[in-house]
Amino acid sequence: MSGILKDIASPADIKKLDMKQLKQLAGEIRERIIDVTSKKGGHIAASLGTVELAIAMHYCLESPKDKIVWDVGHQSYAHKLLTGRAGNFDTLREMGGLSGFPRAEESEHDPFTCGHSATSVSSALGLASARDLKKEDHKVVAVIGDASLATGLAFEGMNHAGHMRSNLVIVLNDNEQFISKPVGAMSKYLNTLIANPLYNKVRAEAEKIIKAIPKLGPGAYKAVKKFQEGLKNLLVPGILFEELGFRYFGPIDGHDLGQMISMFRKILLLKEPVFIHAITKKGKGYRFAEEDPARFHGVTSFDVTTGRIDDADEGDERSFTRHFSEKIIELGCKEPRVVAITAAMPDGTGLQGFAKKFPDRFFDVGITEPHAVTFAAGLARGGMIPVVAIYSTFLQRSYDQLIHDVALQRLPVILCIDRAGLAGKDGPTHHGVFDISYTRSLPGFIVMAPKDGAELKLMLEKAVEWGKPVAIRYPRASAKRIVSASSCAPLEIGRSELLREGKDLTILAVGSMVNTALASGDVLSKKGIEATVVNARFISPLDKSMLEEIARSGKKIFTMEEGVADGGFGSAVLEFFERENIHHVKVRRLALPDEFIEHGAREELLRKYHLTPDEVAATIEAEL
Ligand SMILES: Cc1ncc(C[n+]2csc(CCOP(=O)(O)OP(=O)(O)O)c2C)c(N)n1
Known part of the structure; x- marks a missing residue:
């Protein structure tokens, strides 16, 4: 590290700089973000867009006394670099290194841990209210993007803040871009403000x-x-923000340091809810990210000179998402009632092809997961077959909708739960490790997990036929075909698939763990231990006759899943034996621990939590 950035140990150091030096600092921060994300991956485009915003805020505020709450937090890299983390910024997203999101335990300058969209307004209002109750005197600023602003949660926070007349600043970081292209009425409204x-x-x-x-x-x-x-x-039709109780300032150029510093200085004197509308450019300062901000939203490593991203999905071992992407188009052609819904992730969930082919039957509802599910329920009630493609971690937002709007009415909504399992370097806010627990307890829901891409296709096809609430979970991993005699055997509700027979023990694996179970079986076999391996296929309902047969055999059962142990698939097996009064069977659950799992590469994390073939074989050998 060279230049001015190396001398910035805390935000206090930037207050000594003049405008020319501040601009130089902005350039150095951009270089560092580009350099590190090109090697480590990360959310480059959003973070390049907030460099001046972060500098201006730290120049005018007194963090950590004043609180800056970044929404989602994927755009907070400049903030990290300005708050004492420049020295170890190259450990970004590495196991044991800096998180890609604000983390309260990482720095006193991160007042609130986040990763999901639209928590900033409510949490900042909570911080401001605590300040007022304690009769303290400091500023609280929430920085929220234009996509996140259009969520229910942000509205709820603003509605409350305006009513409280709280001393709170909301900065809208309006880059006119979601991950993909913007959608929704709020986005149009913001455009009218920019135009006026x-x-x-x-x-x-x-x-x-x-x-x-x-x-x-x-x-x-x-x-x-x-x-x-x-x-x-x-x-300005509506004056939405003013009517909600905020003083609206803007729009201002979010890359003009002089303009922003003078704006912040003025508004920080106010003691009421203030809304600053800053216009920024996603990817600012790096040509390839400016030209294609969607592709540079979250990247793996890339070549800085050519802008070529090392695509994790490329190669023979295609991802589950790609298999889903192909099958949903095929089903769309066959069945005109099939409609697809995404909550602002058309690319990530693999719905872009369907959107192109069936624009009338595709709905990008913005970052509104609860709405997405209830909207799907309405579509189902109206006679459609809605498929909601959603990441496991974000579906957590829709729990009441799953119960009240889908399960209770037994509506044929199909959830395609992507990124189910370890999400890797995005860490604890993004791991999809709870969905087995929270879907399997929904009465009437069929919950499945495919072992490979071919099985995912089969499950989706059947889900469309069954006319019931269905959840299919699959990980961010290779969907390489697992060859077995009955690989494409017909799929019957609640029937598992026997993949291998052995006399010593049974491994009951689900989804991504089936392949690991087979590989563990090979390792054990070399040591003279023979395992039966069953692909459970169904988490709910369980395969009753298979479980009863294993119980009769008396063999010890090892369950395997990529999810938390408590409330998971293994727990369902234990509950089954308890319910059926079968008490002699020994069950050992191999799963992720019931704790929040840090960030790190998926393979590294699987190793750490003993879910690789060698580790599983070692555990089984020791247990036997
Ligand atoms: C609840 C939730 N759903 C989806 C996401 C995935 N996600 C991360 S950033 C993002 C877009 C955010 O857009 P915006 O708020 O405008 O910020 P920008 O990226 O443009 O800076 C989305 C959909 C998320 N983090 N949280």
């Missing part, structure tokens, strides 16, 4: 007039105030 900067000028004039009013008496004051309201509504 005139409003603030007119308001300033109107305020001048109002100030002169006392001489004219209260009647005239009211008349001018009314005129001002009328003017507002005329120039």
Whole structure:
């Protein structure tokens, strides 16, 4: 590290810099972000867009006394570099290194841990309310993106903040970009604000007039105030933020350090809810990210000169997402009632092909997972066959919708739960390790996990036929075909698949762990231990006759799953034996621990938690 950045040990150090040096610092931060993400991967485009915003805020605020709450937190790399983490920034997203998101335990400058969208307003309001109750005096600023602003959670927070008249600043980081292209009415509304900067000028004039009013008496004051309201509504339809109780400032250029610093200095004197609308460019300063911000949203490593991203999905071992992507199009062609829904992740979930082919039957609802599920329930009630493609971790937001709107009414909503299992370097906010627990307890839901891409296709096909609530979970991993005699055997609800027979023990594996179970079987076989390996296929309902047969054999059962142990698949097996009064069977659950799992490469984490073939074989050998 060289230049000014190496001397920034804390935000206090940037306050000594003049404008020229601040601009140089912005350039150095960008270089460092590009350099490190090109090697370690990460959320480069969003973070390049907030460099000046982070500098301006740290220049005007006193962090950690003042609190800066980044929404999602994928855009907080400049903030990390300015808050004492420049020295170890090259450990970004590595196991044991810096997190890719704000982490309260990582730094006193990260007041709130995050990774999911739209938590900033509510958590910042909570921090501001705690401050007021404790009679403390500091600022709280939430920085939220235009996509996240359009979520229910953000509205709930703003609605409450406006009502409380809390001393809180919301900075809208408006880059007119979600991960993919923007959707929704809020996005259009923000565009009208950008197109109407005139409003603030007119308001300033109107305020001048109002100030002169006392001489004219209260009647005239009211008349001018009314005129001002009328003017507002005329120039900016709705004045949404003002009506919610915020003073609206903007739009301002989020890359103009001078403009932003003077804006922050002024508004920080106010003691009411303030909304600053900053316009930024996603990917700012790196040509390839500016040109294709969606592709550079979250990247693996890439070549800085050519912009070529090392695509983890490339090669023979295609991902589950790709298999889903192909099958949903095929089903869309066969069955006109099939519709597809994504919550702002058309690319990540593999729905872009379906969207192109069937634009009328594709819905990108924005970052609104609860709405996505209830919307799907409505579509199902209306006679459609909705497929909601969603990441496991984000589906957590929709728990009540799953119970109240889908399961209770037994509506044929199909959940395709991607990134189920370890999500790797994004860490604990993104691991999809709870979905087995929270879906298998939903009455009437069929919950499945395919062992490979071919089986995923089969499951999706059947789900469309069955007309029941279905959840199919699959990981971010290779979906390489697992060759077995009955690989494409017909899929019957609640029937497992026997893959290998052995006299010494039974491994009951689910989803991504089936391949590992087979490989462990090979390792054990070399040591003279013969394992039966069963692909469970169904988490709910379980294969009753298979479980009863294993119980009769008396062999010890090892269950395997890529999810937390408690409430998981293995727990379901234990509960089954308890319910059936079968008490002699020994069951050992091999699963992820019931704790939050740190960030790190998926393979590294699987090794750490003893879920690789060698580790599993060693555990089994020791247990026997
Ligand atoms: C609840 C939830 N759903 C989906 C995501 C995945 N996600 C991460 S960033 C992002 C887009 C956020 O857009 P915006 O708030 O405008 O910020 P920007 O990336 O443009 O800076 C999405 C959908 C998430 N983090 N949380």
